[in-house]
C-alpha cells in the first residue's frame with residue numbers, strides 16, 4: 697500500500713488573472729471551464745484517481761467517504777477514507793491544508809483548518825475520527841500541514857487575539873500575530889499524535905508569490921492539498 701500526498705502552487709494551470717493559473721475552486725468567480733480544465737490536469741498529475749471535494753464552511757464537520765460519489769460535494773471541512781483510489785482534496789488560499797495518514801491501517805484524511813476550524817479543533821477531531829471509525833492508533837498517524845499563512849503575515853484584531861489568549865494561552869500570539877500552525881500542532885499533540893510525525897511547511901502563502909493568498913489578493917484562486925491511497 698502506497699499513500700501519496702500533493703500540495704499544488706499557483707502554477708501549471710490555465711486560469712487567467714487574478715486566478716492565474718492553477719485555480720482549482722469554482723466558488724472564486726473564475727470561469728468554470730478553466731476550473732474544469734485545471735481539475736483534469738490535477739487528476740492527471742495524481743494518476744486519474746477519483747477526487748472527492750468538499751463544500752468547505754469553516755466548521756468541524758467530518759465526512760467519511762465510502763464510495764465514489766458523483767453528487768454535490770458535502771458541506772464539511774474534513775474527509776476521511778480507507779478506500780484506495782479515492783483522492784481527498786482540500787482547497788485553500790492561506791488556510792492550512794492538513795493531510796493525515798495512517799500507514800498501518802491504511803486510512804487517510806484531508807482537513808481544512810482556517811481560524812474558525814482551528815478554534816473548533818477540526819484537525820485533532822479528524823485524527824480522533826480515524827481512530828473511532830477505522831481503529832487508527834494515534835501514534836501511527838502522520839500529519840502534514842501544507843503551505844499556509846504564517847505569523848509573519850497573520851495579524852488579527854484585538855478581539856480575536858483575546859479569544860486565542862483566553863482559550864489556548866499566550867503561546868500562539870506574538871503581539872498581534874497569530875501562529876495558526878503551532879496552535880494546530882498543540883491540539884494534535886494533545887490528541888496523542890507523536891511530535892516527530894507532525895510536519896509543517898515553512899512556506900507562507902502571503903509572503904510567497906507562487907501561492908494564492910486571500911489576505912494579499914482578496915480575489916484569487918485556490919490551491920489544494922490532496923492525499924490518496926494508490927490502487
Ligand SMILES: [Zn+2]
Pocket residue numbers: 845846847848849850900901902903904
Ligand atoms: Zn508571511
